Amino acid sequence: MRHLRLREDDLPELDNSRDDPASHLRLPMRSPLDRLRHALSFEIIGLLLIVPLGAFAFGMPMHDIGVVGVASATLAALWNMVYNYIFDHIMQRLFATTEKAMPSRVVHAVLFELGLLIVLMPFIAWYLGISLVQALVMDISFALFYMVYALGFNWAYDMVFPLPEWADERPE
16 A cells, blocks of 8 residues: 655645634734724714704704714714724634624624613713613613614725725635
8 A cells, every 4th residue: 555645735725823812913904094984984974863863752952962972972982993993803813804794793783882871871861961761761772773873884884995804705
């Protein structure tokens, strides 16, 4: 019986990136300027939608909803940049990519809004002079709106501004 001898360069190249803890550091990610563009455009478009909708839905002056909206958007923009940076690193670590399928987009949106809900509810109650229960209802309403909005906005943003790595991962 003859033995087949294989040389190292005859073997297929294996992707060991999941075994290499530092591999996620070499994958391309969004730049700080891209993250800033994302956060600002998300918040500005969101405000243009939520202020009139919130004033109508809750029977409050647009000015009051506007102040709550701007304060919330400012906090949300800061949270957005930090949260997305962390979420992308977790995605790279677990899946070796930052491209999000629908299930990860849903998890992303829900976790983001839960974190924001915890911080914003006391502020809304204080500024509008309403109870914490009323603020919770208002905050949940805003969170539901923003979860749907975030899902759509982030999908559209990724379509308009895709990362080069994603093109390499799609089958032709």
